[in-house]
Amino acid sequence: MAAKRVRYLKIGIIGLGPRSPAQIIGTKDVGNAVVTAICDCDESRIEPSLKLMRDNQMKRPRTYLDYRELLADPEVEAVMVPASWNPHIPIAIDAMRAGKYVACEVGGACSIQQLWDLVHASEETGIPCMMLENCCYGRDEMLALNLVRQGLFGEIIYCEGGYEHYLGGLARTIESGRERSFHNLRRNGDLYPTHALGPISKILNINRGNRFVSLTSTATKARGFAAAAEKNGGKGSGGHRDFNKGDVITTVIKCANGEVITLKHCVSLPRPYSRSCRVQGTRGIWLEDAKGIFIEGRSKVETHGPPGATWQVEKWDTVESYYEEHDHPLWKSFRDNITGGHGGMDTLVIQAFFDAVRHRAPTPIDVYDCAAWMSITCLSEDSIAMGSAPVPVPDFTNGKWIKREPERETPWMLSEIYKG
Numbered sequence: 001m002a003a004k005r006v007r008y009l010k011i012g013i014i015g016l017g018p019r020s021p022a023q024i025i026g027t028k029d030v031g032n033a034v035v036t037a038i039c040d041c042d043e044s045r046i047e048p049s050l051k052l053m054r055d056n057q058m059k060r061p062r063t064y065l066d067y068r069e070l071l072a073d074p075e076v077e078a079v080m081v082p083a084s085w086n087p088h089i090p091i092a093i094d095a096m097r098a099g100k101y102v103a104c105e106v107g108g109a110c111s112i113q114q115l116w117d118l119v120h121a122s123e124e125t126g127i128p129c130m131m132l133e134n135c136c137y138g139r140d141e142m143l144a145l146n147l148v149r150q151g152l153f154g155e156i157i158y159c160e161g162g163y164e165h166y167l168g169g170l171a172r173t174i175e176s177g178r179e180r181s182f183h184n185l186r187r188n189g190d191l192y193p194t195h196a197l198g199p200i201s202k203i204l205n206i207n208r209g210n211r212f213v214s215l216t217s218t219a220t221k222a223r224g225f226a227a228a229a230e231k232n233g234g235k236g237s238g239g240h241r242d243f244n245k246g247d248v249i250t251t252v253i254k255c256a257n258g259e260v261i262t263l264k265h266c267v268s269l270p271r272p273y274s275r276s277c278r279v280q281g282t283r284g285i286w287l288e289d290a291k292g293i294f295i296e297g298r299s300k301v302e303t304h305g306p307p308g309a310t311w312q313v314e315k316w317d318t319v320e321s322y323y324e325e326h327d328h329p330l331w332k333s334f335r336d337n338i339t340g341g342h343g344g345m346d347t348l349v350i351q352a353f354f355d356a357v358r359h360r361a362p363t364p365i366d367v368y369d370c371a372a373w374m375s376i377t378c379l380s381e382d383s384i385a386m387g388s389a390p391v392p393v394p395d396f397t398n399g400k401w402i403k404r405e406p407e408r409e410t411p412w413m414l415s416e417i418y419k420g
Ligand SMILES: NC(=O)c1ccc[n+]([C@@H]2O[C@H](COP(=O)([O-])OP(=O)(O)OC[C@H]3O[C@@H](n4cnc5c(N)ncnc54)[C@H](O)[C@@H]3O)[C@@H](O)[C@H]2O)c1
Pocket: 014, 015, 016, 017, 018, 019, 020, 039, 040, 041, 042, 045, 065, 067, 082, 083, 084, 085, 087, 105, 106, 107, 132, 133, 134, 178, 179, 180, 342
């Protein structure tokens, strides 16, 4: 019998900064896809990517300095966009209008208008737009999702998370023009909400029977970046600048079904990395920073004190003790063969995008998710600018959220590749 011919997806990559190797090598790791074209408006970025591809025995792609030319290339059927934050949305809109599936790296929006433009481009063309929010595919985030879907936490009441990652070095890259540094210099809001908000939104069925309705956001004073720059060379290195972004931004989001989400953004004070997730229901809780899970009726409870005057002390189970039985089905089939960056979640998110492209199916993170999640950035800026005033979150689905079904339990992967 003749061997079944594999159809290789033809992928274009726009933006060749430090994040792009994850997509270039990720395409190879995932398999059944080739990078046919790469693009960066900065010419000096092209050769390092070509070298990376040569070193990894990947075929030489076509190269472009203007992303519109890449989008017009018939040898590109879908694009991944690890470009800087501001160009994500214009590139995604142009990609959809050129008929190409598009997946942007993570980031926030600068205005609500550009998010409506994004939604309208997808609705008018019928082409999906995905965010490559790899944290939606993290093992522990998916374990929590699975525990929630199995009802073990009861009804979910409260979620929390953040991006708490010391990036003091950004104060030094003002001089070299790195876009992200300028966002931190000039804006004051939660610039990077989606690493925690993505998984939490999936848990709370946002845009599928639930939605964000309003938020408030509060910023502390800003000292961290100036101190970091001072330590690393002082004058001329950013230390003399006044950074607008407060060191800790706290955003509180209310959901239509009564849940509350607290998000933290903290990148300018020294601390270990954490996404600080907490998912809490009427019967149980996952707390990332405690590396623990507690489920009523299952986890250990100790009794202390003298007879007649006792009290109970609830004890954490380790997260690891839940993997064997409760890993998300996707992780059950992936855990013995983990490949790719960030503990495998880079591979899973790219695989999910490729599956959707291959089947011409909706992407598991869709344009409404992108708009709702990215809106938190500019809305938190608005709230902070108005003294932490509440601001409404637009309904980018225009009412579709009311009747959209929650996702099925394991809908995120159409692929056969990681089947158990
Ligand atoms: N998911 C994750 O774990 C993760 C990790 C790191 C970075 N990221 C995200 O990846 C993205 C890229 O990060 P980075 O650190 O490489 O950013 P960067 O700003 O250092 O590099 C981005 C590259 O995009 C290019 N670019 C900008 N505008 C362009 C345009 N119009 N056309 C073509 N190229 C353009 C720039 O010249 C630059 O080479 C960001 O959204 C970042 O938040 C995600």
